[in-house]
Amino acid sequence: MKAETSSINRTSLFYVLKDIQLHTQSMGWQQEILVDNEHTLLILTAGTGRLHLEETEFHMRQGRSYHITPGSTARIHSETDGMGFYLLTYELWGMEGTPSGQALPVRNPQFAPYQHQAEWSCLPFSQCIEYLEGIYRQRDTYSELESFDIHVRFQAFMLFLYRQNQNAAHHTNMRQAVEKSIQHLQEHYRNNWTVEQLAELANVARWQYTRIFKKITTKYPLDYLNGVRIDRAKQLLLATDDRLLDIAQFVGFNNEYYFNRRFKQTVGISPGQYRRQRHQEKMRVFAPFLEDFLVALGITPVVQCAHYRWGRQDYLGLHDVPVIDIEQEDIDELARHKPDLIMMDRGFRRWMSDDGLGRLAPTYEFPHASEDWRMTLRKSADLLGRKDRVQDVISQYEYKASEARRLLKRSVHAQTVACLRISALGISLYSGPYHGYTGPILYGDLGLTPHPLVQQLSRDARNAILSRKYLKLLDVDHLFITFDKRHSSWEGEERCLLDAPEWRSLPAVRSGCVYEVDFLTWMNYGVISHGKKIEDVLRVLT
Structure with a gap:
């Protein structure tokens, strides 16, 4: 009788728990965590807090765990009701099979699933807590058997986390692929695109691509593409005197008639009317946090930006100019001031949607970083008809x-x-x-x-x-x-x-x-x- 044989996948993961701590902190507590060679997991058990990890801020809440990779720096900050949390540190080891049939240990292997994710789901939370409480109770044991039990429990806990996040990770990967294709579309908007080509670029099925795309942007792909082209055309109408046909063709429209029709549908006025608005004698300008450049050119903004925590730019002396708080994102309040032109840089998008602003007045977004203040000043003067003042300033x-x-x-x-x-x-x-x-x-x-x-x-x-x-x-x-x-x-x-x-x-x-x-x-x-x-x-x- 011949025995049937099979081999287990020789690529295996092992999670070696180094430490587990349980913290209870009062309101306003904060701490910096420097992670060297170990992974860190933070699981909130009570209260709320903020985790600032590299360039991302997470609002911590129950039912989520937060992963800090080796070499990272994180800051934890408890909010009004304080917070409680488990803090676990562990090493990740892998056992990789070799052509000779041997298995070699590898520290921090590259094939570890989900290790790039910073935020993990750990629901049902009662099951998560049961794992953690069991590990925490045995943390000070000197028994070899109980120590082995801790590591088995920790392996089971990590398996629990991976199972909860498997579907989420797949969805996240598809979303990231679609987001990357949107970025590609923004950079190559002049090309002729179909939805099939975009879906193929993202390696996502067409029906899934359209659904995820609309969830991210609130628009269907080709409507979004035309919006990008119209936005670019608006910049060129304000910044140049090029013919409408040349602008239409440059941004990707095949003919001037279709460009005019789409522009009016989107903006509410024709491209020619949009351009003529910048030549008004007494222009009412809204330039959020760019008011400095207006004042330098001898122009008083129709309204000035402020922030309820930061205050307003008192150094400009705009004491009689109405104030709008950007945290309120109040488009209706801004509309009451009837701006003729809006000037903004890309950083302002986090405060107000440029779609909302674009419905109020012609909107020019500076394509360069505003830290190049000379270029920003020159472009502002060009838009506002004050080029004669630039060199003096x-x-x-x-x-x-x-x-x-x-x-x-x-x-x-x-x-x-x-x-x-x-x-x-x-x-x-x-x-x-x-x-x-x-x-x-x-x-x-x-x-x-x-x-x-x-x-x-x-x-x-x-x-x-x-x-x-x-x-x-x-x-x-x-x-x-x-x-x-x-x-x-x-x-x-x-x-x-x-x-x-x-x-x-x-x-x-x-x-x-x-x-x-x-x-x-x-x-x-x-x-x-x-x-x-x-x-x-x-x-x-x-």
Whole structure:
């Protein structure tokens, strides 16, 4: 009798639990977690909180677990009712089969499912808690058998998590594929597209592609494509004097008639009427957080932006101009001011939908980063018919900066300077001379010397998270700080850092060389705000 044989898949995973902790924290508690070579799982059992992981913020709630991969930094912050949570650290090992039939252990194997996900479902939650309570009860055992039981329970717990997230992961992968195709569509909108081609690009069935696409964008694929083309045409109508036929063909429409019809259906007026609105004598302009450029060109905005936590840009002196709070996203309130033109940068999309704004008035979105303030100023002047003022504004600023640089060279010499943005979530260190709100002014125009951490941590980014570990290394001579109240749960929470021993031990703090500056003046790219930064620096360093 011949025996039938089969082999088990030689690719296996093993989860080695290193530690389990149970925390109960009161309102306002916060902590930074630095993960080296181990994985970390955080499972909320009570209350609510926020987890800031790399560039993403999660609102933590019961029934979810949060995965922090090796090499990551995370910040946990409890909210009004406090929070309770389990914190588990573990190592992930794999056993990979080789051609010779051997099995070799591999630490942190690449084939581990769902390890890239940051948020996992753990429902039913009662079953999740049963696993965790069983593991926690035996955490201090010295018995080899009970220790083995802990690891078996932990393997079962991870299997439970994977089973709950298998379907979600498949859906997430399809959604990510569709999102990637949407990004491709935004960049290649001039091409002729069919839904079949887009679905093939995403490797998703056509019916699923259309359903997911509409859920993401609220539009069907070809309607969305035409919307992208119309938006681009609106930019060109405001920024150029090109013929309507040339603009139509450039953005992907085959003929001017169809372009005109789709444009009027979408915008409510013809392309020609849209273009003519920018040539009005007394234009009513809404430029959210770009008011600096309007004032520099001698134009008073019809309404100014504010934020209920940040306040308004008082440094511009727009005391008699109506205010709209961007957190309210009140399109109807803005409509009452009847703007003729809306100017915005891409960052404003998180506050108000450009679709909603586009229904009110011709809307121009700057295609470049507004930190290039000279380009933004020139384009603003072009749109508003103030090109004759641009060179005077730039020349006045450059004279002011060169005079300040001369004075600072005598008074500061090689002393180091840094700028921090402090909030309830943590500390951001602002970058070197090429990026960000402050670096190009402090280190570029004024020639001040950045502390070595500025270059080490921020690199090419606009800012970098400054952990408590690195804060201790910030032996800078002069420190400019500003407070962001947006994430504070109570008045003054963002200032709690000033009581920390790491802060009080800084050389700049001990020597009285810490200078608090206005938030909206320093966290702004406008030419007037840059001039105010120079004045602030001169006031304390000369």
